[in-house]
Amino acid sequence: MHRPILAVSALNAWYGGARILYDLDFHIGHGEVVALMGRNGAGKSTTMEAVMGMVSRRSGSVVFRDRDVSKLAPFQIARLGLGFVPGDRRIFTELTVLENLDAGRQPVRRVADGPALREWTPERLFRLFPNLGAMPDRRGDLMSGGEQQMLTVARTLMGNPLALLLDEPSEGLAPVIVEQMADTILELKGQGLSILLSEQNLHFAELVSDRVYVLEKGQIRWTGSIAELAADRDVQRTYLTL
Numbered sequence: 001m002h003r004p005i006l007a008v009s010a011l012n013a014w015y016g017g018a019r020i021l022y023d024l025d026f027h028i029g030h031g032e033v034v035a036l037m038g039r040n041g042a043g044k045s046t047t048m049e050a051v052m053g054m055v056s057r058r059s060g061s062v063v064f065r066d067r068d069v070s071k072l073a074p075f076q077i078a079r080l081g082l083g084f085v086p087g088d089r090r091i092f093t094e095l096t097v098l099e100n101l102d103a104g105r106q107p108v109r110r111v112a113d114g115p116a117l118r119e120w121t122p123e124r125l126f127r128l129f130p131n132l133g134a135m136p137d138r139r140g141d142l143m144s145g146g147e148q149q150m151l152t153v154a155r156t157l158m159g160n161p162l163a164l165l166l167d168e169p170s171e172g173l174a175p176v177i178v179e180q181m182a183d184t185i186l187e188l189k190g191q192g193l194s195i196l197l198s199e200q201n202l203h204f205a206e207l208v209s210d211r212v213y214v215l216e217k218g219q220i221r222w223t224g225s226i227a228e229l230a231a232d233r234d235v236q237r238t239y240l241t242l
């Protein structure tokens, strides 16, 4: 059996003097979709930022593709094939869809240890995101929130990642776009990507995830399959519902 593509142990993070994460241990297997769930402020975004090296003070081990990346800069981690899609849609608003995609381009990775992933091109992405294909020359600031969200994911895919961290992909999207986003995630999984997503919405997590880690106050309180979580009202009440 393969070792996990991403393995995190004893991850801690601080903002200034405030400790936010407490000894997190989790992993993502090759080709798995794993959800990090919890209420607002539980620490989901901080976990992703700490994995990517975007938090100024952190400790613990982050192993990606059998390499310890815990001392690397965010761009170095991205170049090893870990793509990060932040929750706040950081597209270039003055650039068009095609120009945004170009800005994310990185060479395809040859991996000995995993599936050979096909190179992403704008044409291939437009088949996955037909909405974007209908507006290749539209400027970012003239797109809807849902379109911007899709473009953020598409631009990250232009980096040809082997694994993706997706911060709240369904947040603020209209229901029909949420369904499209879920289909996209399943399509990416089908193409061999490994995915960690943060999510508050159990329905969305059920559509796409294999396993779940539930966070509260920066600690992992529960872990199991998505089917177990969907059947466990107590865990949902305690850690997820408002």
Ligand SMILES: Nc1ncnc2c1ncn2[C@@H]1O[C@H](COP(=O)(O)OP(=O)(O)OP(=O)(O)O)[C@@H](O)[C@H]1O
Residues within 6 Å of the ligand: 015, 020, 038, 039, 040, 041, 042, 043, 044, 045, 046, 047
């Ligand atoms: N830049 C920052 N400076 C100081 N504290 C922060 C910063 N970012 C987040 N925090 C704090 O860290 C804790 C975890 O926040 P985080 O954003 O990781 O949670 P989350 O689970 O992703 O929630 P949300 O869904 O609201 O993004 C919260 O108490 C938050 O106030």
